[in-house]
Amino acid sequence: MATEFYNKLVCTEGLSKIDWLKARQKGIGGSDIASVCGINPWHSALALYYDKVTEITEVDEGNVSMEIGTALEPLGRVKFEKWILKNEGIDIEVEKIPYILQHPTNLIALANLDGLFPHPEKRNCLLEIKTTAERNYKDWEEDSVPDYYYLQIQWYLYVTNYQYCYLAFFIGNRKFDVKLIKRNEEVIKQTVEKADYFWNNFVVQKIPPAPDSSISSGKTLDILYPKGEEKEIEIEGEEYINYLKEYDNQNFKLKEAKAGLEMCKQMFKARMGDASVAYCSDKKIVWQNQVRPAHMVKESKFRMFRIYNREGK
Numbered sequence: 001m002a003t004e005f006y007n008k009l010v011c012t013e014g015l016s017k018i019d020w021l022k023a024r025q026k027g028i029g030g031s032d033i034a035s036v037c038g039i040n041p042w043h044s045a046l047a048l049y050y051d052k053v054t055e056i057t058e059v060d061e062g063n064v065s066m067e068i069g070t071a072l073e074p075l076g077r078v079k080f081e082k083w084i085l086k087n088e089g090i091d092i093e094v095e096k097i098p099y100i101l102q103h104p105t106n107l108i109a110l111a112n113l114d115g116l117f118p119h120p121e122k123r124n125c126l127l128e129i130k131t132t133a134e135r136n137y138k139d140w141e142e143d144s145v146p147d148y149y150y151l152q153i154q155w156y157l158y159v160t161n162y163q164y165c166y167l168a169f170f171i172g173n174r175k176f177d178v179k180l181i182k183r184n185e186e187v188i189k190q191t192v193e194k195a196d197y198f199w200n201n202f203v204v205q206k207i208p209p210a211p212d213s214s215i216s217s218g219k220t221l222d223i224l225y226p227k228g229e230e231k232e233i234e235i236e237g238e239e240y241i242n243y244l245k246e247y248d249n250q251n252f253k254l255k256e257a258k259a260g261l262e263m264c265k266q267m268f269k270a271r272m273g274d275a276s277v278a279y280c281s282d283k284k285i286v287w288q289n290q291v292r293p294a295h296m297v298k299e300s301k302f303r304m305f306r307i308y309n310r311e312g313k
Contacts, residue, residue, distance in 0.1 A: 005104065005160060005161035006101045006102060006103060006104060006111070006159055006160050006161070007101065007102040007103075007104055008099040008100075008101060008102075009023065009026070009099065009100045009101065009102040009110065010023040010099065010100045011098055011099055012098045012099060012100060012112070013098040017059045018056055018058070018059050020100075021056050021059065022056055023100050024051075024100070024110065025051070025052050025053075025056070026107075026108070026110070027102065027107065027108035027109060027110040027199075028108055028109060028110060028155075028195045028198070028199060029100075029110045029111060029112060029155075030110075030111055030112065030152035030153070030155045030156050030159075031112075031152060032048055032051075033151050033152060033155045033191055033195060034147070034148035034151050034152065035047065035048040036048065036191070036194050036195050036198045037151060037191060037194055038212060039147050039148055039151070040148050040216075041148070041214075042216060043216050044211070044212050044214045044216040044217040044220065045198065045202075045209045045212065046208055046209050046210070046211050046212070046216070046217045046220045046221070047216045047217065047219070047220040048198075049198075049202050049203060049208050049209055050208075050220050050223065050224060052203045053203060053206060068131060069129075069130070069131045072129065072131055072170060073114055073129050076114070076127075076129035076168050076170070076176075077094040077096070077114070077115055077127065077129070079168065079176050080094060080115075080127055080129075080166065080168045080178060081093065081094060083168070083176075083178050084166070084178075087178075090119065090120065092117045092118065092119070093117065094115040094116070094117045094127050095115060095116045095117060096114075096115055097113045097115065097116055100112055101113065101159055101160065102159070103158065103159045106192065106196075108195065108196075108199050109155070109158060109159050109192070109195065110159065111155065111156045111159040111160065113126060113127075113128075113156060113160075114126075114127050114128050114129045115127035115128075115129075116160075119164070122163065122164045123162075123163070124160075124162050125162065125164045125165065125166055126153070126156055126157065126160065126162055126164070126165035126166070127165070127166050127168060128149075128152070128153055128156065128165055128166070128167050128168070129168045129169070129170075130149060130167065130168070130169040130170070131169065131170045132169065132170070132171055132172075133171075133172060134171055134172035134174065136171070137171050137172075137175075140169060140171060140177070143179070145167065145179060145181065149167070150181065150187075151187070151191060153165045153167060153181045154181075154183070154184055154187045154188050154191060155188075155191060157181075157183045157188070158188045158191075158192065162183070163182065163183045164180060164181070164182055164183070165180075165181045166178055166179070166180055166181075167179045167180075167181055208224070265305055268280075268285055268287075268305075268307075269287060269305065272285070272287055275287070276288045276289070279310060281310075282309060282310045283307050283308065283309065283310055284307070284308045284309065284310045285305075285306075285307050285308075286304070286305070286306045286307075286308065287304070287305045287306075288304055289301065290304045
């Protein structure tokens with residue numbers, strides 16, 4: 001390996017999960033940057049703010065998909081070594097990096113890498129390993145890569161000052177493939193600016209960013225303010241008057257939409273009669289008998305109505 005550009009902030013070998021999380025609070029990592037940019041479908045900027053400013057006293061068990069992803073990293077490195085030998089004729093050994101890395105001048109820019117290896121033409125390269133469910137296969141077709149993973153890789157290239165990252169990925173338990181991601185200076189510039197703004201205006205100032213209507217933001221607000229106190233406040237300002245108007249407007253639209261949806265369902269039910277399956281244009285319409293088991297309530301029978309794409313759900 002060439003002379004290292006980055007700092008090694010924390011050694012992760014033998015590091016407890018709680019200490020690892022505390023180290024991540026010192027900056028913004030690759031898995032954070034999509035939240036900063038507002039494109040993480042599972043974790044909002046408000047949720048990320050909470051992660052960075054809240055004292056960590058215990059560790060959540062996490063979810064199974066994340067555990068599977070971590071467990072598959074060693075296999076991913078082995079399969080990538082075989083892939084690059086077959087596809088590029090290069091016999092390499094991927095180095096696991098047991099550190100949280102840090103940009104040498106932008107100290108809030110952190111990275112946890114899946115691997116590094118020397119390339120005879122591209123010099124040092126990163127390896128990032130991902131897993132996804134089979135239902136997400138379209139996100140990976142041809143040259144496509146989910147935006148949140150693309151930003152993560154650009155962030156890692158920024159922290160390390162490298163030019164290329166090989167993205168190895170498992171789709172379900174059926175497919176393994178690799179894509180080459182090149183450094184994108186314009187994307188890096190924009191993400192660095194957004195990360196700097198987020199850190200200095202929200203995290204440092206202890207001011208939460210505005211919620212963004214996502215489920216993640218809603219859950220974070222419930223965590224931030226779990227209990228109501230016996231007090232009353234007056235909310236003033238044109239901004240909140242507009243929110244009230246918008247609330248009433250959206251509530252009216254929701255009622256109209258529910259009524260319109262119910263009308264469409266009833267028209268199809270009337271046309272189908274006792275048929276359980278119908279086809280219309282490119283849709284498959286199913287109105288099948290169902291039984292609700294008697295666990296907490298009395299057993300009941302009903303017909304479940306669903307509309308699918310004609311070729312499948």
